[in-house]
Amino acid sequence: MGSALTVCHACDALQQRPPIEGYGKALCYRCGALLYRGFPQAYRVTLALQLTALLLFILMATFPFITLELKGSREETYLLSAAAIFFNYGMGGVGLVVAATTLVIPLLVTITTLLLLVVSAQARALRLLALLVRFQRFLAPWSMVAVFALGVMVTLIKLQQSATLIPGVAFWALLALLPVLALAQLSLAAIALWPAVAAPSGVSAAAVTAHQAGLCHCALCDNLAVAATAASHCPRCGSRWRSEHSRQSTVLALLITGTLLLIPANIYPIMSVYNFGRGQPDTILSGIIKLIEAHMWGLAVVIFIASILVPWLKLLTLYGLLYSTLHRGGWRPRERALLHRITEAVGVWSMTDIFIVALMAALVNLGTVATIAPGPGAIYFCAAVMVTMLAAAAFDTRTFWRDVEKSKTC
Template sequence: MVSQPTDVVLCHECDLPHAVVPLTGGLRALCSRCGAALYDASKDDLDRPLAFAAAGMILFLLANYFPFMTFEMEGREQTNNLISGTIEFWMADYQELSVLVFLVSICLPFVSLALMLYLLTGLRLGMRPPMAAEALRAIFLLRPWAMMEVYMLGVIVAIVKLSDFADITLGHGFYAFTVLILAVSAANASLHANKLWSRIGTGHGGDPAPSADDGLMSCHACSYVIARSHSDMHRHRCPRCHVRLHHRKPDSINRTWALLIAAAVFYVPANVYPIMTVISFGQGAPDTILSGVVHLIEAEQWSIALLVFFASIFVPILKIGIIAFLLISVHFHASWRPRERTVAYRITEFIGRWSMIDIFMISILVALVKLDAVATIEVGPGAVAFAAVVILTMLAAMSFDPRLIWDRAEARNG
């Protein structure tokens, strides 16, 4: 095992160097300047995440094999599986939604479980499995895109919408999926990036430990700390995880603006066009995002109405507003409240994926409610635009580099 060659850690949100001090108990070290979590006193334990990942893989197979829900109306019934929404979207010529729902609800959760099992089993057997660094990097990169818990909220909204006029029976697949979410959260919570990275080490070892006055930079993928003058810089690759090294995320401001403007453009059709159409006994009623919320209020489902309003209308606007504000403040070298601006960034990065609820809800409804003349739900073009808004705002938040807030504030003060 190669130990971390440095006892300095750079805050990933504001770049302030901190000396690593040993922690005990459940303590967590926070950045003294911006409050971001730096590292914690977790035990270097492989058994626990390995057990949860193995249980997760079994539950994943069960959740996909068994029926998820059964919908019954007027003596007719329809059963769906986890993959049914993906198939229905494809058949309805909404291939982009089909691929998206498949990726975030089935494919990426599976890939990240498989990578965890591969890496942790290898390390547990006392070896460094081939491509260990790439696997670990991928596990953390995929985390925001594996959206099973968001999918679950979509399921709940779908059940509430249907419960008024039909009977819903939950299948074994649903229960397996519920426990799967718990197993994956437990695996993620017991998987500690800094501990695993130091186990994997650099592969060649012997790096000189940089000190705080060398002018430090940290790898944006694995937080490895390198002296900026160090010879590794000339290779332009992180010695530990092999990604290209950058002092700051490259071209962060322009990229973020481009993604943000694209998101704002899609926001208009996402709200103007129907996201789905409910056809019951020949009567069709197209629903936009907003009218969907209104229907929930009319049905006096206040908490679900609030949830959908928050996730589908409020959060996308809030994200676009906050990221635009951050970009403008960085452009004008603002020194105003950098800590609060960093917290605002942290919030936008965290909440973005929850806006997918509506897309998942539609994928469940179109797969369940297809009883021809009795009741059918069809997907509308607004759903594609809305999915684009969610993905583009997530990418915009990821491409923004919060350290720029501090650079510009420092440049003005200095």
């Protein structure tokens, strides 16, 4: 076999690396996971998009976001004041998460990607490249610009009946960022950051997986090494080979933590609305009921899906998948892998409610006229969403095919 081999990160299947024309994508023949994409001029397009994103982030951080006018009072809100509002109510942790996921981490991902592009062009600095790729992959799931944009839209619809809202430069910068970041993600997946490696000689053509072929596969740099002689780390990038047993017990611990956090998240109030000093706290559920009473059905459905359906369904699905890896062996591995991919993709949208609370509290901060305050439920909810995201990410989907693969060495 020559150098045109690749290994699926999700199921360990060893396969030929087909060339891609135009904007196509290569999927794993066994589990359907994305292997890589095609994107003409991917390097130049990614560079241009990330530089544009950098400029838009600067506009987003420095210009006014939304101005609210209500009963003669006027309040100009900056993006970071939506995060800072939590500190006023002794909930600084949530404030830091909001600031990090909407601005700081997306900005860091953009800067890291730019550095990564520069370093990948210098084919010799592989350890530095590995460090940047690891950092970028660590941060990327916590970049929530699109989820934040959904939160902004819901907030604007909720408030437009009772107040006048004027979008600022930062608001338009946020909208412009959405297609820029989405395209940049597609084009980045088409760049071959690492020099191709020749597969070790003597690999059996009958082997389905890298493991069966006696190979260790590096999830970071796609390197292949003969398992029998391999050290504990990938010789090219220095990553540790993945071991799955420790990971599945981590998943269980995270799932239990997520469940324990989600209960108080639903019991404690997430937000309180005060009009002329009068008002009452709302839990997630009572907030949805109020939306229905106000005939805002669309918003009620969005909040119900993001804040109740997705978090609980995600926990239950992950429990089920974990149970299946222990007791159901090779049962429908492809479907289970798809279920895991969906679970991982939708989980982040649960943060919508936290962003709505942040924006409402930052915008409606008009002293005795009207004030919206975050409640303690927001702390538990934010933590529950983050812990469940970690659980989905830590899940090793290769275990769905475990019936054919015993005693993994790397």
